[in-house]
Amino acid sequence: MLKCGIVGLPLSGKTTIFNVITKAGAEVKPYASGKTEPNRAVVPVPDVRFDHLVELFEPKKETPATVEFVDLAGISRDASKGAGLGNAFLSFVGESDALIHVVRCFENPDVPHPEDSIDPCRDWEIVEMELILRDLDVTENRLSRLAEKKKLKTEEMEEKATLEKCVAHLIEERPLRDLELDPEEIKSLSGFAFLTLKPELLVLNIDENQTTDDSIPEMDRLKELILQKDLKMVKVFGSIEMEMAELEPQEQKEFMDDLGITEPGRDRLISQAHSMLGLISFFTTGKDEVKAWTLKNGATAVDAAGTIHSDLARGFIRAQVVHYEDFLDHQNSFAHCRESGKLRLEGKDYIVQDGDMIEIRFNV
Numbered sequence: 049m050l051k052c053g054i055v056g057l058p059l060s061g062k063t064t065i066f067n068v069i070t071k072a073g074a075e076v077k078p079y080a081s082g083k084t085e086p087n088r089a090v091v092p093v094p095d096v097r098f099d100h101l102v103e104l105f106e107p108k109k110e111t112p113a114t115v116e117f118v119d120l121a122g123i124s125r126d127a128s129k130g131a132g133l134g135n136a137f138l139s140f141v142g143e144s145d146a147l148i149h150v151v152r153c154f155e156n157p158d159v160p161h162p163e164d165s166i167d168p169c170r171d172w173e174i175v176e177m178e179l180i181l182r183d184l185d186v187t188e189n190r191l192s193r194l195a196e197k198k199k200l201k202t203e204e205m206e207e208k209a210t211l212e213k214c215v216a217h218l219i220e221e222r223p224l225r226d227l228e229l230d231p232e233e234i235k236s237l238s239g240f241a242f243l244t245l246k247p248e249l250l251v252l253n254i255d256e257n258q259t260t261d262d263s264i265p266e267m268d269r270l271k272e273l274i275l276q277k278d279l280k281m282v283k284v285f286g287s288i289e290m291e292m293a294e295l296e297p298q299e300q301k302e303f304m305d306d307l308g309i310t311e312p313g314r315d316r317l318i319s320q321a322h323s324m325l326g327l328i329s330f331f332t333t334g335k336d337e338v339k340a341w342t343l344k345n346g347a348t349a350v351d352a353a354g355t356i357h358s359d360l361a362r363g364f365i366r367a368q369v370v371h372y373e374d375f376l377d378h379q380n381s382f383a384h385c386r387e388s389g390k391l392r393l394e395g396k397d398y399i400v401q402d403g404d405m406i407e408i409r410f411n412v
């Protein structure tokens with residue numbers, strides 16, 4: 049399951065955004081002090097295709113794909129030097145597959161800003177720098193360990209070369225996700241859980257009156273930063289969308305019309321996180337269960353089988369595949385799809401497409 053960690057300065061609205069996503073109603077307060085265990089929630093991935101398949105098959109059980117969100121404690125300036133919750137907290141960031149980086153755009157006199165002014169660009173840079181410094185720390189530690197050894201094995205020499213490349217990059221204050229690494233190098237780094245290697249989604253936490261860019265302080269600089277760093281960004285009306293998450297669908301719709309948005313913040317965030325990570329969904333269908341599964345883009349039929357059960361990968365014979373759109377175009381009938389050749393039997397190396405409906409033929 050995909051795990052997204054929410055990071056940002058204290059009082060940027062991380063818990064608020066967490067609630068927008070999860071409707072979990074976690075405590076939102078100006079000073080949440082002394083808290084070290086993060087809030088966690090597993091939420092279904094919104095997918096109209098899945099909902100439609102459930103309507104068609106009326107299964108006994110429906111299982112949507114899920115994402116876990118973790119609401120981490122705030123990262124303060126100097127967290128990497130042990131300020132605030134410091135390194136203990138940064139280890140929670142390490143277990144995430146992707147980061148949701150919340151920056152505060154809203155003005156709220158009741159909620160003091162830790163840096164005393166609203167400047168989303170500066171705030172982003174503070175947190176990014178802490179993540180970079182932490183990765184630099186990890187890299188340098190490992191390199192000094194390696195330096196103590198009399199003789200390095202071949203893998204260790206390769207690891208050293210890769211780490212030196214990382215250090216040079218991090219020292220220039222650049223995140224590792226911008227560093228070109230080949231698959232071998234990425235593999236040799238996988239044990240370090242580098243924070244700046246994780247894909248990151250920037251979330252602008254805006255107020256209901258900040259519907260235009262002009263109304264967001266320092267937005268020009270932020271826009272420049274987004275372009276320059278090629279950041280993926282979503283705007284969320286933190287407070288108001290949190291309230292909205294509690295409402296009935298019809299009332300939600302009225303709220304969204306007022307704000308000029310077509311999809312709730314939760315859906316926008318989850319689908320952005322999915323596409324940012326290059327994830328796709330495939331479906332298994334039947335009277336017993338309709339289920340959505342998550343795969344990395346580029347995964348094969350045998351990977352799909354393995355996600356369902358290791359036995360299916362081991363005893364894989366063929367995958368019966370039809371695409372969701374084709375299924376709809378053929379009166380929701382597998383027989384019609386077969387007649388027109390849209391329902392095929394594919395081998396191990398078939399690249400699964402987002403929206404494929406799959407049945408694995410296997411023998412163990």
Ligand SMILES: Nc1nc2c(ncn2[C@@H]2O[C@H](COP(=O)(O)OP(=O)(O)O)[C@@H](O)[C@H]2O)c(=O)[nH]1
Pocket residue numbers: 056057058059060061062063064065075076077078122154155156159253254255256285286287288
């Ligand atoms: N006006 C306004 N206040 C907000 C918004 N988002 C969060 N807040 C307030 O800011 C404070 C801190 O929010 P919280 O989500 O706990 O921040 P965290 O420390 O990053 O988890 C709370 O009092 C929220 O009600 C927003 O979009 N607009």
Ligand SMILES: [Mg+2]
Pocket residue numbers: 062063064080120121122
């Ligand atoms: Mg919080």
